[in-house]
Amino acid sequence: MTNAAVEGAVDRWRSLPAAQQPEWPDENRLREVTARLAAAPPLVFAEECDRLRERLGAVARGEAFLLHGGDCAETFDGVSAAAIEAKLRTLLQMAVVLTYAAAVPVVKIGRMAGQFAKPRSSPTETRDGLTLPVYRGDAVNDVAFTPAGRRPDPGRLLRTYDASANTLNLVRALTQGGYADLHQVHAWNRGFVGSSPAGRRYEALADEIERSLLFMRACGADPAGLRATEFFAGHEGLLLDYESALVRTDPRTGRRYATSGHLLWIGERTRALDGAHVEFFAGIHNPVAVKIGPDTEPDEILAYARRLDPRGEPGRLSFVVRMGADRVRDRLPALVEKATADGVRAAWVCDPMHGNTFTAPDGRKTRRFDDILDEVCGFFEVHRALGTHPGGIHVELTGSDVTECVGGGSELGLHDLPLRYETACDPRLNHGQSLDLAFRTAELLRTSRGSAG
Ligand SMILES: O=C[C@H](O)[C@H](O)COP(=O)(O)O
Numbered sequence: 001m002t003n004a005a006v007e008g009a010v011d012r013w014r015s016l017p018a019a020q021q022p023e024w025p026d027e028n029r030l031r032e033v034t035a036r037l038a039a040a041p042p043l044v045f046a047e048e049c050d051r052l053r054e055r056l057g058a059v060a061r062g063e064a065f066l067l068h069g070g071d072c073a074e075t076f077d078g079v080s081a082a083a084i085e086a087k088l089r090t091l092l093q094m095a096v097v098l099t100y101a102a103a104v105p106v107v108k109i110g111r112m113a114g115q116f117a118k119p120r121s122s123p124t125e126t127r128d129g130l131t132l133p134v135y136r137g138d139a140v141n142d143v144a145f146t147p148a149g150r151r152p153d154p155g156r157l158l159r160t161y162d163a164s165a166n167t168l169n170l171v172r173a174l175t176q177g178g179y180a181d182l183h184q185v186h187a188w189n190r191g192f193v194g195s196s197p198a199g200r201r202y203e204a205l206a207d208e209i210e211r212s213l214l215f216m217r218a219c220g221a222d223p224a225g226l227r228a229t230e231f232f233a234g235h236e237g238l239l240l241d242y243e244s245a246l247v248r249t250d251p252r253t254g255r256r257y258a259t260s261g262h263l264l265w266i267g268e269r270t271r272a273l274d275g276a277h278v279e280f281f282a283g284i285h286n287p288v289a290v291k292i293g294p295d296t297e298p299d300e301i302l303a304y305a306r307r308l309d310p311r312g313e314p315g316r317l318s319f320v321v322r323m324g325a326d327r328v329r330d331r332l333p334a335l336v337e338k339a340t341a342d343g344v345r346a347a348w349v350c351d352p353m354h355g356n357t358f359t360a361p362d363g364r365k366t367r368r369f370d371d372i373l374d375e376v377c378g379f380f381e382v383h384r385a386l387g388t389h390p391g392g393i394h395v396e397l398t399g400s401d402v403t404e405c406v407g408g409g410s411e412l413g414l415h416d417l418p419l420r421y422e423t424a425c426d427p428r429l430n431h432g433q434s435l436d437l438a439f440r441t442a443e444l445l446r447t448s449r450g451s452a453g
Pocket residue numbers: 072118119120121122354425426
């Protein structure tokens with residue numbers, strides 16, 4: 001295709017129905033904002049996106065495991081060094097445990113530096129008889145329940161760009177600057193294992209990791225590579241005005257990339273095959289993912305593969321399965337079987353969060369740790385039975401001690417939710433629950449390896 005034809009293709013989404021877009025009250029302001037974004041430097045670079053595609057190719061082939069995690073909804077106030085560091089630390093701690101257990105590289109992606117827009121079940125929210133637009137993420141409006149707060153403001157797209165740039169800057173510095181040192185990360189894990197009753201269950205695994213590190217050091221195999229780590233950013237590519245303003249052409253190849261993040265995914269609510277999101281995603285060269293709910297039909301999987309990965313290149317497309325603990329064992333096998341039979345070469349990733357949300361008696365959204373773990377187990381069981389690869393996990397988490405999900409090692413109950421319920425949208429695993437999930441997933445990975453070999 002010529003460059004002009006590629007650009008035309010990238011813009012074709014505008015003629016199709018786009019679900020979950022805000023009703024911006026001021027079109028002129030939106031045009032002004034997107035013009036500024038279109039002139040701004042890219043947040044990520046084509047080479048980095050290509051590298052992530054390669055890494056995800058290994059995931060799709062069963063040679064690597066993906067850990068993708070972070071907030072349901074990032075907020076502008078949450079862009080602080082402490083909060084970003086805590087999230088990153090949590091992900092790095094999880095990754096070390098998973099790497100050891102999987103005995104393959106763990107590809108790390110933060111649900112960070114761009115995860116500012118939310119699809120919602122209802123366009124409005126009513127409190128005490130007052131109905132206002134629903135909160136759609138800091139990229140669109142404010143979580144504060146006031147008419148001014150809930151009014152969509154295109155100026156927020158500029159703040160989204162700045163907040164993403166600031167976050168990426170810190171993440172790049174931390175992951176390259178020694179913060180990610182493997183010995184340091186393991187020492188943090190030792191802290192978790194030693195200091196909580198929940199952690200003690202994992203003492204044997206932590207001991208094994210420690211012995212491996214000592215062995216490597218004794219052999220002189222303690223390279224600089226252990227001090228830095230590769231880390232990517234991925235968010236839902238929901239707001240197409242924002243995403244398309246940040247598309248850039250790679251001068252090396254003439255290919256178009258969304259430069260708001262390395263990986264973008266299409267959400268369960270916006271994955272219509274004849275809709276604007278699929279069209280937009282077909283025109284960018286980034287690695288992309290599609291969230292797959294329990295009602296997905298096998299033929300849809302084939303259609304996504306044809307539209308988004310026509311050349312069948314491992315690493316281009318991932319399916320993020322979010323069916324719920326009670327349905328994954330029934331619904332997933334037919335999808336994986338049909339895809340495999342058809343030669344689809346996508347990666348399969350488990351999001352054990354979004355199919356397990358329920359409303360607590362006090363009205364807060366929550367999730368049970370045991371349901372989350374059960375969905376991960378079900379996902380592994382399905383792949384083990386079919387001889388396919390459980391490619392990774394995609395989780396909503398934070399680095400602090402919030403009380404948003406119940407259960408896990410510290411045994412949070414429904415009555416604990418009000419203590420520190422801080423999420424702007426969905427309930428996240430806290431730091432301890434996240435590590436718990438990593439150690440449990442590590443146990444599953446070891447069982448899978450055991451049965452495979
Ligand atoms: O990830 C986010 C939520 O699952 C999504 O925004 C829907 O939430 P809602 O049902 O509260 O609107």
